[in-house]
Structure formats: C-alpha cells, structure tokens
Amino acid sequence: MSQKDLIYVGDKPVMKYVQAIITQIGEGAEEVSVKARGRAINRAADAAEIVRNRFLEKYDIREIKTGTERWYE
Amino acid sequence: MSQKDLIYVGDKPVMKYVQAIITQIGEGAEEVSVKARGRAINRAADAAEIVRNRFLEKYDIREIKTGTERWYE
Secondary structure, three states: OOHHHHHOOOOOOOHHHHHHHHHHHHOOOOEEEEOOOHHHHHHHHHHHHHHHHHHHHOOOOOOOOOOOOOOOO | OHHHHEEEOOOOHHHHHHHHHHHHHOOOOOEEEEEEEEEHHHHHHHHHHHHHHOOOOOOOOOOOOOOOOOOOO
C-alpha cells in the first residue's frame, strides 16, 4: 500500500475525507486505509460508511483495527 | 449473547464503560459486545483499548463492525 492510499482523518469536515477516499479509488487504488486517533475515530467511521453507502456501493470495509500508542515509554 | 453482555456507550465518562465491561467478564461473560453511535464511537474504542491494555491483557478485540441505520425510510 503506497503512502498515497493512506488517509489520516483529523478535524476537517467529514466530506473532505469522503472526497479523499473517492479520489484515491478513482486513481486506481484497490484499497484505501483510513486512520484516525481519539475524537477523529468516529469521523473516520462516518467517512467510510458514507463512501460505502452513498458513493461506492460495491466497495466494503475489509477490516477495522484499533490500537494504543504509548508516547511515554 | 445475553442482553447483559451488550454495553451501549453514551456520554458518560469512559471509565464507567471500562467498569461495565470488566464487571460483565467478572460475572462470567466470555464475550462482551460494546456498541456506540456517532460521537460515542471513539469512547467505545477507548474503553475497549483501556480494558485490553490495562486490565484484562489476555482478552482481545475479536471483531469490529460499523453500520448505518436509516431512520427516514
């Protein structure tokens, strides 16, 4: 997966990320990874659901993983 | 899965949900399902990660699913 197919979700409006996902797929990406931390997690979930339900119905969510990064060790 | 092993995450402090998960497992639940909508999604992710990393390290997240409910049809 190239760096291009990796979308980090921050605090922009959700449709920005929907647009980014659709653009990556439009440019030939077979798979797009959407990553978020903390409060942006639900925005990442929203973006994926909006893409899957409204724009690219033949696409699906392959896998969802959560993790914890320790910055204090 | 009994209704008991289903935890709905709302807007209470995350540790309330951590406590609820640990209690279910302490009472013998082999699996606990944590559900959330919208902004509470990241709190559900937090609760599961806190339980798995700080309290019940031998437990893991089996599966994460997202979905969309249409209330206007």
